[in-house]
Amino acid sequence: MPQRDDDTTLRVAVVAAAPPDRAALTAALEGVPGLEVVAWADSAGALVVLGTRADVCLCDRAPTAGQTALLADRGCQVVVLEPGTDPVGTLRRVRAGHRPGTTPVRPRLAPRQLEVLLAYVSTNDVQSAVARSLGMDTETLKTHLRRIRAKYADAGRPAPTRRDLYVRAIEDGLLPPPSSCR
Incomplete structure (x- = not known):
């Protein structure tokens, strides 16, 4: 964020x-x-x-x-x-x-986990295509995603879906928010 x-x-x-x-x-x-x-x-x-x-x-x-x-x-x-x-x-x-400190905790992601997270949420491609673009096996991608989701859940910010991970990436300042339309 x-x-x-x-x-x-x-x-x-x-x-x-x-x-x-x-x-x-x-x-x-x-x-x-x-x-x-x-x-x-x-x-x-x-x-x-x-x-x-x-x-x-x-x-x-x-x-x-x-x-x-x-x-x-x-x-x-x-x-x-x-x-x-x-x-x-x-x-x-x-x-x-209002008392400060209510901002959600940002989990510590390893560099490769951060790379996987951004690649995964930045596209609608299926997991196998995302894995190929990262040069890894689909099962390795799934393992990274499980660990990323576990870290978000441990931080009190569960992200069970791709959309949830996308929202968390925006909240954490890893991706820019979508352009606002009114």
Whole structure:
């Protein structure tokens, strides 16, 4: 994950069902010191499915208890914005109580594991093609991937799928995030 300039910067995911509300909330938070909008969606469920990592999920309505629990498991505090409430003021109050150190731990990967991870998540090729491009047997690639996944699981950041490994690589700053589209 790229280092943040200020350890108390809150990574915020904005959730609002109506696109104009979502756009207004996102615009209100853009450029505010100490706040960084890292995601937006029409539901908290979308953030859960995508594996979004944020410190705060700012919602225009309360998500389900299950979604709230899944977000909390990822270290994300759910804040429901009451109608007419200032989102910046609300998040500043949350930020004042935010404790640094909730950033996920990055596992230590060996150089070859790092090479395998990047080659694997940077393509949609089947494992045998990825193994060939790395000059290794498919079973060796699978062994590397098992060990990489085990290291992420030990760090409390499981990555059972290729997509999960791709997200972890972005979170750890190993790959640039996809270009944002609004």
